[in-house]
Each structure stands twice: as C-alpha cells, then as structure tokens.
Amino acid sequence: MSRAAHHAAVDVAEQLDYYLVFPNLRARERALPPEGLVVEEFVLRPDGTTSALDSAGWTAGGAWWSAAAFSRGLRDDARLQARVTPVARAGAQAAYRLLGGGELLPEPELRRHFLDRLDLPAAAPLNLVPAQATAERRIYRVLLAGELPEAGLAALRSGWRMQPFDRADDAANRIAGRTRRTLDGQTVTWTLRRIGSGLAWAVDLATDRPDETSAHTLSPLLCRLRTDARSQGLIPVTVERLR
Template identity: 45%
Template structure:
C-alpha cells in the first residue's frame, strides 16, 4: 500500500494499485481520512486529481506506513487500521485506461514495461532515485541512468520538462525466475515514489 500525508488541513490518503497477472495496472483503490470529518471515505477523485494537478501534488507527501501511523495518531485518529481493514474501506475504484500493449519497437524476444510518474525531481531527488535504482550513467541524454541484472534492464527517463518521469524495464522472455519481475517493478515504483513523485500507472509494451 502507498501512504500520503496531506498538508494544510491535514489528512492521510491510502492507495493500492490493482495489478493484472502480467503486472500492468488496471486501477487504483483508495481511501482518505481527515481530522475535520474524523472518518474514512472513498477517494477516486482525489487520486485522479493528484496525478493531474501540480498544485495538489505540492500539498501531498509520500510516506511509509510508520510515518502515516504517527501522523494519524497525532491528528487524533488513534491507531491506524491494519492493511486488511484499510482494503475494506476501498469502496470506489479509480479505473486506469485499458488498452492493448503499446508497440514502441520492443525486441520480439523481450517484454518492456513502463512505470509512469507525475511530477518532477529536484537534484536531491534525482540523486536519490539513481542510488535506489543502482543506475549507471547512460550515453543517451534523455536517460538519467541505466542498470541491469538477471536478464532484466531498466532506465530512468524524464518525459517533458517538469511534467513526468518514467522507469522503463525490459525483461528477456523466459528470464523471470520465481516472479522476480513483479517484485522488481514494485521496488522501482516505491523507490521513485519515495523521492516525491506520484506513480500514475504501469504499462506494458508489445
């Protein structure tokens, strides 16, 4: 689960990506709590706005569960519900566009995924993302760094100026032992989220 603190009036947003068997995202479940109302409610509109409104993103900080629990108690909510209980509060899903895998010229013996993020990285955030993803410098000026391991390669790319970033992951077919790819995609999504970006979706290329 992903946790976010909302500044200003205060509040906590909890989200969870809905993933298919091929690791692509089909929706986002969410719930929000505020000290003003003192209860949890469905938050599909907030999840959608968070990914399109830079002003709203400036008020939201990605955190881990421990920090969310501390804020929840500090704001008067008591003990943060366990994750199974939180899932029971997800009453309205924010669907993500369903489409056939994109064809961006991927090799026929490989599958490529893109984890898309909204927002921008400052110098410290970029350094943190490079370290967390174990990136090496790349020759391509559009690529912030590249790494590989176990038949899987990944790279961090900027999309537009101050608009979005993505992590592109390419896996050679037949080289995903014991579900390594799913765990890697989750790690990379969380590693970049911890630098302040908001994950938007996980897509697959043909």
Template identity: 45%
Template sequence: MDYYLISTSAGDRSPAGVLVEEFVLGEDYTAAGIDSAEWGSATGVWSAAPEVSRAIRTDAALRARVTPVGRRSAYDTYARLGGGELPDEDRLRTFFRRRQPLPAAAPLNLGTSPAKSRRYRILFAGELGADGLANASQALRLEPTGDPRVVGKASGSAGGHGFTWELRRIGAGIAWCVDVTARLGTGPVAALGALLHHHRQAIREQGLIPVTVERFA
C-alpha cells in the same frame, strides 16, 4: 499499500489528512486501477477517494500538498491528528468502495521483440530535484548513458530472468518514467513483479507519485 499525507497548503508541514492507496495489478503486473481511501482530521471518517487519487496525478497544485510516506509515518501522523491507531491494511481495504480505473490495452506486438521479452513503463507525476535524482540513481544502480533523454541505465537478473531498466524524463517538469525490459527465463514470473514493485517504490520515495504501470510488448 502506499501512504500519503495531505496538507492544507503547499509546503505546510502540518498535514490535515491521510490518503491510502493500492494499485490493482493484472496477471502480467500492469496496473488496472487504483483503490484508495482518505481520512481527514476535520471529519474523522474514512471515505473512498478515487477523485483524490486522480487529482493528485493531474493537478500540480494539489500534488504540491501531498507527501509520499511509509506506513510508520502515516501511523504517527494519524495518531497525532486524533485518529487513534491506524487500522491494519485488511481493515483499510474495506474503505476502498469505489475504484479509480486505469486505461488498459493489449501490448503491441510489432514483431521486433524476442520471444519471452516484455517491455514495461512505470510512469510518475511530479519533478525530481537534484537530491531526489541522485537518490533515485543510487537506488536503481544507474550508470550514465550519454543520451540526454535517459538519466541512466542498469541491468540485473533475478529468478532466472534478465532485466534492463532506464530512468527517463518526459518533457520539462511533466513526468518521469522507468522503462523496464524483461527477458523471461524458466523461473517463477513473480521475480518480475517484485522488480517492478521495487522500482516503483524507489522513485516514489523521492517524492514522485506513481501514475500507472503499462506494458508495450
């Protein structure tokens, strides 16, 4: 699960609520939707929050009030705001009563990719500062490419599969993405899901908000 603290104004270090999200993934690890619930100190109740999940990805002003955190930080904040003990994740899922669907389409087959090769894009909303960019590059083990459109590129293998990934900026201050090419071998495909999850979390930890996981081929 992903946890966020929501403040009443941008830059406010005194959060007033907690947002909990979980990506709904298909069999090929593309995102089909986002389940979410929000708790506010003013009401003291949990409610489904698909509108909030959508808004923090499209509204820069609201996004400036949102801080991605881990469960430990959410746990401490929830207690400090008077919520008591943060429910475990199974309990939190019972508050996911309305899903925010994400657009889904079959991957394009252009006849240019080798057999068992897949291409994914993990899209993020927000902007990376200099520190965040350096941290993201380190977490993803990126090497410079010389291409102004690509921050860095890396490759690796896991579970009998080969992977290559790139961090790209989309527009000026609009969005970022990690593009992943997977060359599948004969091992369990779960290694692909684990890599996509790791890269999504690595960028999220730098303050960006994951929007979707798409597949292009």
C-alpha cells in the same frame, strides 16, 4: 523542500501507499501539520501491471471518505501534487495520531474503506521510446507523476546502481540513468527518463525473454521500482505492458 528523504531501497512488506495531504504548498514546505491523509492500493494483474486503484481518505475531525476522484486528480494536477507528500506507514501513523485519529487501523481493516475503484486504462499512455532505441524487448513502463529533486535522483541512481553515462542518444531521449541485471537467467534492463518539463518520469523495463515465463520475476521487480520511486516523492500513475 524534498518530499521524502528515504533511501532508494525500502521495505515493500507494506502493501498500501500512504500520502499526507496539506492545505497548500506553503504548509507542506513549512512542515506544518497536514489536514488529512489518503491511503491507496493498486490492483495488479499477475504480471505486475496495474488494472485499477483503490483509495480512501481521512480528514482530521471527520470520517473516512471515498478518494477515487482525489486519486485521479493527484496524477494529473500539479497543484494537487504540490500539496501531497508520500510517506511510509509509520509517517501516516504519526500524522494520524497527531491529528487526533488515534491508532491507524491495520491494513486489512483500512481496505474496508475502499468504496469506489478507479479503473486504469489498459493501453500505454505514452510511447516515448522508438523501436530502434534498443535491441532488447521492451515490455513494461512505470509511469510516475511529480517532481524529482536532485537528491532524489541521486538516491535512485545509487539504489539502482545506475552507471554514469554520456551517450548522445541518452540526452536526446531525456534518459537520466540506466542499469542492467541478470535475474533467473534473463537479462533485464531499465532506464529512468524525464517526461516533458520534469513534472513526470518513467521507468522503462526491458527483458530479453519475450514469453510469459518472465512474469514471476518481473512482477516483484516492478513493485520494487514503483516503491523505490515513490520513496523519493514521485507518485505512481500506472504500470503498463508496451510490447
């Protein structure tokens, strides 16, 4: 079953990320009630890169608990990923009510349950693109965990207006799509690529403006890309500046 069926363009007014947690893969695939939910929020630098992750979990019949260890495991444990479905706040609210929690607290109040902050590494975890692969200055990578079904891939390609391609080097570098925009007078490109056996993905974003003046434009775009990918079932891991 696909983790999500939303379109690639979503409302990013919600600041928190919500996940339904199921007891096992079978329960998730059969759309049985979840056993709880996890709420997360990335701590961002001014340029849109991530420095830390705040989170809290709630289990039916229990209280809110620190989810730092859970959030860490969610990004590197495929078995845990298989038990989780990313949802919008409306989906989290419906599950919370179904499990007897009542009305889900407003986001400012949910943040009060963020007890343990998970620091994220400052260095890029992977270097997948050779320097000679593009003439543009590649500066950011959005790293994503999880499987992306064909429907989700098609939704991202459509929402990001990625053109069909048949370049040999795209296939060699496991690139699933690429697109280009002009924003505030600068050319911005990004590519979507598979990592490994398809259990992880990356969005690599490049700009032709090397100085810091691009940060005010790229920060909301990085948020949009991260949110769009999550709407198709992927789990954001980190956003790093490469160079």
